[in-house]
Amino acid sequence: MFQAHGYAAHDKHSHLVPFSFERRAPGLNDVVIEILYSGVCHSDLHQARDDWGGSIYPMVPGHEIIGRVTQVGSGVHKFKVGDLAGVGCLVDSCRHCSACEEDLEQYCENGLTVTYNGRERDTGAPTYGGYSDIIVVDEHFVVKVSDKLDLKAVAPLLCAGITTYSPLRHWKVGPGQKVGVIGLGGLGHMGVKFAKAMGATVVMITTSPAKGQDAQRLGADDVLLSTDPDAMKAHANSFDFLLNTVPVPHDINPYLALLRRDRTMAMVGVLTELDPPPNGVSLILGRKSVAGSAIGGLKETQEMMDFCAEHNIVSDVEMIAIQDINQAYERLVRNDVKYRFVIDMASLKEPS
Amino acid sequence: MFQAHGYAAHDKHSHLVPFSFERRAPGLNDVVIEILYSGVCHSDLHQARDDWGGSIYPMVPGHEIIGRVTQVGSGVHKFKVGDLAGVGCLVDSCRHCSACEEDLEQYCENGLTVTYNGRERDTGAPTYGGYSDIIVVDEHFVVKVSDKLDLKAVAPLLCAGITTYSPLRHWKVGPGQKVGVIGLGGLGHMGVKFAKAMGATVVMITTSPAKGQDAQRLGADDVLLSTDPDAMKAHANSFDFLLNTVPVPHDINPYLALLRRDRTMAMVGVLTELDPPPNGVSLILGRKSVAGSAIGGLKETQEMMDFCAEHNIVSDVEMIAIQDINQAYERLVRNDVKYRFVIDMASLKEPS
Incomplete structure (x- = not known):
């Protein structure tokens, strides 16, 4: 067993506070990882506050983990001590x-x-996540990380990255296609970067002119303000794929109108009702689809990590110390981050 | 010009009454068709009553038309005088x-x-439909009809038939697949017949045990009562395709739970809001899709007519005289028909 240290929520109302707990001794196929960086996903906040029900306390959040291997089980093939390693949403x-x-x-x-x-x-x-100094994971659920990239900005790839990469691959986004990314946050900013790197013409679809400008800096070819009815009409029936990263219920009918016949909008952000409800006619006229997509498998997550190394893609991050996590959650609620907080886990060793 | 006779609605509140009007003289590519049978689609009722807005009066409904060619333009290639002919939803x-x-x-x-x-x-x-004695249509929009089938039961194929045949083909339903048809009405009963003829294992999904029994007579292999939570749970994640023919808003989340990963539910019945709204998680967990599908093109409609001749497929119909149309509409509202009313247009010549 390892004595581990991290930050935990102890109930739905409390702030995260320092917490000591045990990690299992590494089994045959386990790798032990010293955590260097841990991304802060909006779902961390939802689960810490039990917004979705069923939360287990104490809870150590964090599923965007980058670290260095410090020990391996005797059956481990992929990793050796000293390797960089990534752990995402599943172990x-x-x-x-x-x-x-x-x-x-x-x-x-x-x-x-x-x-x-x-x-x-x-x-x-209970499983404990990345807001901690050490984690023990079966090597099948650990991905290799290139040392060519800025490591702290790699962490968010493990959730925000794969959540957007996987649907873009599944629906075969590529050159010659016009792809819309709806919503510019942790997920959306990765969607823009990936869709562009895959060769598509990328349109950021947002309610905010300021975000639109920022999207162009991130690589978007064009910006469509969804609040502008004339612009929405001009883009009607023109998109080959839409990646909808908006994390709150919203009217998807105006977006369905943007799709070409036989095309799909993939939802990756809304984990609640699609309210107001979509209209049957929005789907029927043009044989359009609304689909969902969840993160990605381990093989595809590794593929994404390699794609990022090849195309020099990382997240835009704002670094924080673990002591700042509660304040960061407040800023997340206000959507005040460009585009992902990442915790420098070295801060755990500092006096709080 | 032809003097035509039929039945028309004159405003949203009125019954259909006898109505005389003119049909155009046949152009180069037109065929003139003496109408023998006209199916009664639920959408006839909605449009006659202006339920969807924008109705044009006087309105002669009817888009499930079977007749015999009485005249052809000089450029017509597909048809000669005396041929059987079908006209569906578009001209x-x-x-x-x-x-x-x-x-x-x-x-x-x-x-x-x-x-x-x-x-x-x-x-x-204005275009006038099939509740009449004659129609003039460009041959591109007319399909050939086999004389092997019971003609009066062929009429509903032109809308109820193609609306269900097209999505089953588009999503490649065939042997080895488990296909659910949701809702047993004019569309659903054709969905069961087609899916079975395409080689799938067909499950009728209905709220009504009596309809379930009838579905087995129509060829369904199994019946799933959507009101039975245990049965719904037993069929979870097991369907390769769902054809949702329910014509009114309903909760689609329980049906999405029936789909296997990466599979689709096609909506063909609901032309209004999907209310209560579907949940993002219903789509995301399993990368599932909700799609829509509208009738079919002319090439596919002809393919369906040929498929029906080959497999001896027609609709289950109840024949009425045109004088009974208003009463039939009342029964349609109560869903009291197995499974399609068809008007014998010979009745137009009878004294009303």
Whole structure:
């Protein structure tokens, strides 16, 4: 066992505070990772505050983890001590269902084991995430990380990155296509970078002129203000794919009108009702689809990490110390970050 | 010009009454069809009563038309006098947009011309439908009809038939697949027959045990009562395709739970809001899709007619005289028909 240190929420109303806990001793296939950086996902806040119900306390959030391997089990093949390593939203799955066998562990039919606020498959012990100094994970659920990239800005790739990369790949985004990314936040800013790197013509679709300008800096070819009815009309029936990263309920009918016939809008942000409801006619006239997509499997996450190394893609981040996490959550609520907070875990060793 | 006779609604509150009007003289590519049978689609009722707005009066409804060719223009190639002929929901389109060029006239980007309650592209004159004795249509929008089938039961294929056949083909339904047809009415009963003939294992999903029994008579392999939570749970994540024919707003989340990963539910019935709204998680967990589909193009409609002749598929119909149309509408409102009313247009010549 390892004595680990991190920050935890102890109930839905409390701030995160220092917390000591145990990590398991590494098994045959486990790697032990000293955590260097941990991204702050909006879902950390939702789960710490039990917005979705079922939260397990104490909770150590964090599923955008970058670190260095300090120890490996005797059966580990992919990693050696000193390697850089990444851990995302899942740390285990059943490994034998059709989803797991197709490298789509995120859709494990027997329930995946999430990196925090979940339970270990064998012991039922709670899982603790990346707002900590050390983590022990089966090597299958750990990805290799290139040393060519700015490491602190790599962390958000493990959730915000793969959540946008995977649907862009699944719906075969590429050259000659016009792709819209709806909403510019942690997910949307990665969507713009990936869609552009895949060769598409990228349009940032936003309600905010300021965000539109920023999107062009990030690589967007054009900006469409969804609040401008004339502009929305001018872009009607013209998009080959829409990546909808908006994290709150909103009217998707105006976006469906932007799609070409037989095309898809993939939802990756809204985990609640699509309210106001879409209209049947928005789908029927043009044989359009609304789909969902969840993070990505381990094979694809590694593919994304390699793609990022090749194309020099990282997140735009704002670094914080772990002591600033509660203040960062308040800023997240106000959507006041460009575009991802990342915790420098070295700060854990500083006096609080 | 032809003097035509039919039944028309004169305003949203009135019953349909006898109505005389003019049909155009046949142009180069037109066929003149003596109408034998006209199916009664639920949308006839909605448009006669202006439920969707924009109705044009007087309105002669009817877009499930079977008849015999009595005259052809000099440029007509497909038909000769005496041939059987079918006309469905559209009688014209722009003929040059990408949809028209791909034989998907139903998605014409410049607006298709519907068989009734529309306007002719050249003159702007109102289009009048099948509740009449004669119709003049460009041969491109007329399909050939086999004399092997029971003609009166063929009429509903032109709308209820193609509306269900097209999505089953588009999403490649076939042997080895488990397909659910949701809702047993004019559309649903055709969906069951087609999916079965295409080789799928067909499950009728209904709220009504009596309809479930009837579905098995129509060819369904199994029945799933959507009101039975245990049964719904037993079928979770097991369907390769769902054809949702329910014509009124309803909660689609329980149906999305039935789909396997990466599969689609196609909506063909609801032309209003999908209320209560679907949940983002219903789509995201399993990368599922909700799509829409509208009728079919002329090429596919002909393919369906040929498929029906080959597989001996027609609708289950209840014959009425045109004089019974208002009473039939009342029964439609109560969903009291198995499964399609068809008007014997010979009744037009009887004293009312």
